[in-house]
Amino acid sequence: LHRSQLQQLDWLVGDWVDEGDDSIIVFSCQAVDNGNFLLRKFTIQVAGQEAMSGTQRIGWDPLTGKLRAWIFDSEGAYSEGLWHQAGDNWVLKSTGVTADGQTASSTSIYTFVNEHTMTWQSVDHEIAGVQQPDSEVVTITVTNTNRPPVLAAIGAKSVSENQLLSFRISGSDPDGNIPALNAVGTPPGATFVDSLNGAGSLSWTPTLDQSGSY
Secondary structure (H helix, E strand, O other), X not given: OHHHHHHHHHHHOEEEEEEOOOEEEEEEEEEEOOOOEEEEEEEEEEOOEEEEEEEEEEEEEOOOOEEEEEEEEOOOOEEEEEEEEEOOEEEEEEEEXXXXXXXXXXXXXXXXXXXXXEEEEEEEEEXXXXXXXXXXXXXXXXXXXXXXXXXXXXXXXXXXXXXXXXXXXXXXXXXXXXXXXXXXXXXXXXXXXXXXXOEEEEEEOOOOOOOOOO
16 A cells, blocks of 8 residues: 555656756655655755755655655754645645754645656745745756666567577666566576676577477
8 A cells, every 4th residue: 555655756766956056956766665665865065065965755644644754954954744736736745843943834846747857846935933935946857767677579489399499688778777687487497698788598498398388
């Protein structure tokens, strides 16, 4: 249940960046703990130096039936809130405490544009009951979504008993990495060798008692 509910926020997964005139905000998001939580890590850089960092853990709250977030930053502030969908937007309403002990609350609005782009805006931000200006709408772009590798079509193979069957298998990674290949569920006696270049070879000489479909 937890994992399936969390899949609503799968579009957050990846490495994202917002490059402004004076600062750079980078955050990464990945599934952790058997997919039951999303862990977001963020850093804010000003003039090439890290000004702040923090984490946000997102999970399904079975008590409220909503997605809950817990946020901590490197200055000592903390907050928690609930995610909900509002039309094309995902909204995080959070309350917490600043590093110097003042109460704080805000609403973050995230809009998924496409698999490479989202927007973010902070509104209704208050510190110690004093209203703060809304932020600009910030466009955030993905730098790495860690897309799954793709296996080239293999097709059906046939061979006579006591004859060698050998063929090549290849795969590719949309992110430019070399995929590691292995074979699972091969018939007894078959061998698979990964060439470590995105391709591999499977070889098998079936015995007289190994006729059938595999």
